[in-house]
Amino acid sequence: MSTPLAPQHGELPHAEPTELSAPFWNRCAEGTLTFQRCAACRSINFPPVEVCRECLDTDLGWEESSGRGTLYSWTVVHRPVTAAFTPPYAPAIVDLDEGYQMVTDLIGIAPEEITAGMPVEVDFHEVSPGLHLPYFRPSAG
Amino acid sequence: MSAGRAVIAGVYNTPQARRLENWTTRKLIASAALGALRDAGLTLADVDGVITEGDSSALIYDLRLGPAWQGRGFGLDAVVEAANAIKGGQADVVLIVAAAAGVYVDRDATAPWTRPENEFVAPWGLFTAAEFALIARRHMTTYGTTPEQLATVAATIRNNGHQNPEAVYFGRGPFKPEDILASRMIADPFHLLDCSMTSEGGCALVLVAADRMADLPAKPVHVLGGGADYYGPAYQFPPSWDLAGRRGGPVNGRIGGRAADRAFRHAGLERSDVDVLELYDPFSFEIIRQLEAFGFCEPGEGGPFVEDGHIAVTGSHPVTTDGGTMSFSHAGGSPQMFQRVIRGVQQLRGEAGPLQVPGAEVALCSGAGAGALFNSVVLLGTEASS
Numbered sequence: 097m098s099t100p101l102a103p104q105h106g107e108l109p110h111a112e113p114t115e116l117s118a119p120f121w122n123r124c125a126e127g128t129l130t131f132q133r134c135a136a137c138r139s140i141n142f143p144p145v146e147v148c149r150e151c152l153d154t155d156l157g158w159e160e161s162s163g164r165g166t167l168y169s170w171t172v173v174h175r176p177v178t179a180a181f182t183p184p185y186a187p188a189i190v191d192l193d194e195g196y197q198m199v200t201d202l203i204g205i206a207p208e209e210i211t212a213g214m215p216v217e218v219d220f221h222e223v224s225p226g227l228h229l230p231y232f233r234p235s236a237g
Numbered sequence: 238m239s240a241g242r243a244v245i246a247g248v249y250n251t252p253q254a255r256r257l258e259n260w261t262t263r264k265l266i267a268s269a270a271l272g273a274l275r276d277a278g279l280t281l282a283d284v285d286g287v288i289t290e291g292d293s294s295a296l297i298y299d300l301r302l303g304p305a306w307q308g309r310g311f312g313l314d315a316v317v318e319a320a321n322a323i324k325g326g327q328a329d330v331v332l333i334v335a336a337a338a339g340v341y342v343d344r345d346a347t348a349p350w351t352r353p354e355n356e357f358v359a360p361w362g363l364f365t366a367a368e369f370a371l372i373a374r375r376h377m378t379t380y381g382t383t384p385e386q387l388a389t390v391a392a393t394i395r396n397n398g399h400q401n402p403e404a405v406y407f408g409r410g411p412f413k414p415e416d417i418l419a420s421r422m423i424a425d426p427f428h429l430l431d432c433s434m435t436s437e438g439g440c441a442l443v444l445v446a447a448d449r450m451a452d453l454p455a456k457p458v459h460v461l462g463g464g465a466d467y468y469g470p471a472y473q474f475p476p477s478w479d480l481a482g483r484r485g486g487p488v489n490g491r492i493g494g495r496a497a498d499r500a501f502r503h504a505g506l507e508r509s510d511v512d513v514l515e516l517y518d519p520f521s522f523e524i525i526r527q528l529e530a531f532g533f534c535e536p537g538e539g540g541p542f543v544e545d546g547h548i549a550v551t552g553s554h555p556v557t558t559d560g561g562t563m564s565f566s567h568a569g570g571s572p573q574m575f576q577r578v579i580r581g582v583q584q585l586r587g588e589a590g591p592l593q594v595p596g597a598e599v600a601l602c603s604g605a606g607a608g609a610l611f612n613s614v615v616l617l618g619t620e621a622s623s
Contacts, residue, residue: 104362108359108360108362109352109354109359109360110356110359110360111354111355111356111359112356113356114356117356117357143355143356143357143474150483168375168477169371169372169374169375169378169477169478170371170374171366171367171370171371171374171424171425171426171427172422172424172425173362173366173367173423173424173425174421174422174423174424174425175347175366175421175423175424175429176362177346177347177351177352177362177363177364177367178345178346178347178352179345179346181362185361185362187361187362187363187367187371187424188371189371189475189476189477197475197477198357198475199357199358199361199363199475200361201361201362207425212374212378213378223360227360229360229361
């Protein structure tokens with residue numbers, strides 16, 4: 097029961113990137129995690145948005161995330177949402193060090209070894225041609 | 238403005254089953270509408286307001302109900318919207334109806350209404366069980382809530398359905414918490430029996446002005462208050478316990494708290510006035526969360542609270558007495574919500590059979606929860622509030 101969780105492979109359900117989100121996915125393909133920051137109030141916006149969720153300014157720029165954070169919550173799915181997914185997989189919410197949250201799947205750890213608050217870091221995988229997903233795994237150090 | 242307060246005069250559930258062969262959604266809607274009107278002692282010719290799932294105007298055309306008011310509310314919000322339309326003089330008799338059959342056919346996948354399409358959620362394989370599990374896990378790691386406490390909730394609700402002749406899973410128990418924990422894991426911490434089922438069926442309610450009830454057969458059930466809390470669209474953003482808005486107030490994990498406060502204040506009632514809680518039960522943990530959010534126990538105390546038998550039909554806070562979405566039925570988006578209110582009406586009329594809460598006069602009904610980023614409540618009573 098200590099098989100580490102692995103990335104998915106094959107065609108997964110995903111939406112086509114929009115003009116708004118394409119910069120995020122393009123940088124994922126390069127192995128870099130990014131987020132939007134408002135030039136006016138310095139608030140982080142993720143997922144990306146046209147108008148700052150805090151101050152409603154429209155001057156939003158992209159910044160690079162360290163890709164490091166801690167585990168906020170997780171589940172281990174044994175009955176997949178569709179047959180496109182191979183169980184088990186572990187949807188999670190990560191608290192990024194920059195101060196925002198994102199949904200991801202945990203990999204590189206056995207389900208029973210996952211603990212709340214554990215340090216994690218981003219780990220990109222191309223699950224199907226062109227789809228580079230930012231998974232998270234336990235931090236190396 | 239008319240001063241007529243709204244009462245629920247008729248309710249009806251069609252047959253419910255995992256699959257209803259030979260039924261369609263539209264046929265179920267027609268059957269449910271006629272059933273609720275019959276229960277109210279009214280006919281289609283009395284209806285001048287309609288709320289259904291999706292496009293109410295199509296139903297107004299197909300049932301030749303025009304010219305009629307139509308509402309747009311979803312779930313419990315529709316009941317409040319209908320009551321307000323009657324109180325505001327926009328309609329006299331509002332039919333609320335919903336059904337589903339033949340919608341969930343691809344059994345290799347979870348039900349279509351459970352699957353997110355947002356690009357920042359979909360590739361991670363989330364669905365409702367996982368979304369609600371992320372909320373439950375946060376409570377477990379924060380307060381020490383246990384899988385056994387979740388299983389106690391599921392066993393209690395499933396035992397209600399076991400005794401309800403109209404439930405899809407009538408006679409399928411009794412269940413002990415161990416039985417829940419022994420079922421296969423779906424999305425940790427939720428085992429199969431911690432989760433709602435999927436099924437087919439229809440239901441309807443008829444609301445009228447209170448002064449109309451003198452002519453009608455049923456014992457009136459008054460809509461005393463309601464409330465709705467939203468944090469955003471379901472299944473597009475991280476289902477985070479700590480999601481907060483700029484105004485302060487309860488975080489997402491406590492969603493429904495503001496709605497309940499307002500409903501109680503409007504009704505002039507206290508928590509201690511509630512006799513039965515017809516809570517929405519998509520997953521076992523959601524009962525624990527709502528008991529805390531609605532103020533029936535302290536934050537973090539929901540787990541121990543359900544362990545002590547409080548939530549059984551014989552307990553101080555009976556919950557989800559028809560068996561809920563786990564055992565009674567879960568026929569898609571709207572029926573699962575409306576049926577919480579229908580059960581509240583049945584309890585206040587004394588029509589809940591072996592699951593009757595003796596002398597029930599006030600019911601709190603709820604819909605959805607923190608995995609979905611919204612929670613609505615309705616307070617029902619046998620007496621009009623002062």
